[in-house]
Amino acid sequence: MLFVAPFLIFIVVVFLLPLLVVSYFSLGPTDFEFNTPLTLDFYREFFFGSSLYTQVLWTTVEISLFSAVVVVVLGYPVAYYLAKQPPRKRMLLSMVLLLTFYTSILVKSFAFSVLLGYNGIVNTAIAALFGVEAKVPMLFNRAGTLIGIVEHFLPYMVFPILTSILAQDPAIHKAAEIMGAGRTRIFWRVTFPLSIPGVLAGVLLVTILTVGQFIIPALLGGRSDMMLANLVDFHINEAFDWSMASVISIVLLVLSAGFILGLARVRGGQVFAERRH
């Protein structure tokens, strides 16, 4: 226990204390004079006042869950493919995967508009083949937001899955093969079930990180793709309303905690469970 003390102190200073301040601010005061009466008005405003907040809360949940699903669907085959490669090649390919990870979203958003914009490469091709009417709006709407998020968070999904596939005992696969199972059957009966902790860990990471996104929806989203973090940004940087910003932050925190607890219940908490061989 003693050796986690430095970490505990660190967490108290950089997380718990600020969290306390935020919780305190969410009740009305925005300084430490301790003369402002505490109130729940800001929470009331969030849930029952302007429809803006609940609408945006819903958008946030929608975007984060949906992008998690898309990321699983796209990321699992990548992880599976990587797991089948010899170590050297796997390392090289992983680095390629990480390349986009290290590119600033500002740069990427520009690249996206070159590719996917109204006059981008893809739409120009579509227009040439099927006419201008067939152009597909892929940016500055929900699709743009999802494309940005999925692209950005793919590695968060691929690596946990990859680790859990690699950690599987090859003997189990061999046994299944000896018993006469085909490749598809082995995948669905052995590999996939055993990799579920990795998938859940990935889903957890992606949803929680997506919930707090604000740059991607601001750069690539449409007018209705406003997320809670955008509202925090607005209340801090423009509206100068620290109490409302604190309320939204608390809601975000509870939302993330909700995701964690929800996933922990799935399959008896396998996300956190010890891996069985």
Next chain:
Amino acid sequence: MRQETITFCYDYLKMIHLTHEFSQRILLTESARQNPKTLKNCAVKRKIAGIGLGNSIKPRVRVEPVSDMEEFQMAEKRKQTKIENDLVGKKGKSSKNIEKTDTLSVLKPEATRRSFLAGSTLLGAGAVTSSLASWPLILTPGKAKATADSIVWATDGGRPGEKLRRVFAESFERETGIKVITVTGQRTASKVKAMVLSRNIEWDVFERGGSQGMVMQNEGLLEPIDESIVDRSGSIYPQWNFSHLVHYYFAPTGIAYDPARNANPPKNWAEFWDVEKFPGRRGLWAIAEETLEHALLADGVAAKDIYPIDVDRAFKSLERIKDNIAVWIASHSKSLTLIQSGELDFDVTFAGRVGIAKAEGVSIDMAKDGKISKPVFLAAPKGTKKKDLVMQFINHTQRPEYQALNAMSAPGGSGPVVRGGYELLTQTIKDQLPAPDDPNTVAFAVDWWAENFVEVSKRYKEFLVAAGETPPKPH
């Protein structure tokens, strides 16, 4: 011949202090238009000053007797003093500004003369290369003497910030020896409040456009302006004078379009709203400030009648255009890129950015009407220890010559707010700016927005998130 050289020298003195190649080009064109013979001279001197036009031009420099320059300087000074007297004198103020206002000396008066004379002498001696050394103020800007006195100025980043630094900070450093350290960062009320609350004042002075400065003033986060140091008597826009804020330039915004792609772009907001007659992909800001003004202008409200804003009417007008907006632009800086990349045909953007892009050869233009002039303020966070120095600096920014210089270094993009500064501008530059009394330009009402910003912004956000997206029709 003499007059010609003098005109050129005058132009040149203005020119050498301009930071961007493009503003120089504009002035070059201007002086060439006025007097074709001067063009060659400009080119030659540019080379001397180290700006460089290529090696093909052989430096041939004509000598003018020094006394002519002095004579010219005196005449200019008298003329300027008269203008100033006419402007300021009426208010019974024999302003301290007049002494400072020496048109020719964009630098400190004595320093100018000295360096200018030195320059001329050396040029006369034909010592072209060594004359580089006699223009130290041009070639090595910003090398202020290391003194204990310095202030930290939080301002724009990138090229606009660089320009502001050259025009205001470096001239201040030269004149006073007080170092101005420029930093960038979000100058929000929250940031300032955090500094004031924690008594950790990182900036001595900062700039902020629009209504946010006023919010900070109302929250008691700013030092009051010391009127005994800062002379605001020359302001063209007295409605932007506040107890804790000094406006030092204004940034016009308006409708931008690509003339190569659109032969018939909307020329005002009513036409911008008219999607039938002016087909094209449109973008509006996802920011309430200014967008409501655009909506009202589109609805037929005259520029002078915009304030107080009829919020309901503005939203009704926005409902009409809503489904025809391809991009709701969340960040001011993206407007230009969206047009350049062909994503949009018309949107709203800062004239300064358009000016820079245009000078660099980008095919982009702006509608002359329907502009909004948005003031940019300087303010000092409460508790700065350098208050007096800051006030001196703020006063420095109000001097006509720097006002003019700032306007010239970003043609059309930043407007002078001091009358003397406006008078100094050449016609070419004036033409690109909304005139102070232009009936088609809205002068942004800081106080209205400071009061209504939060409420209106929330409503605007509700308006944006409400109802699903309708993909704009292709054209």
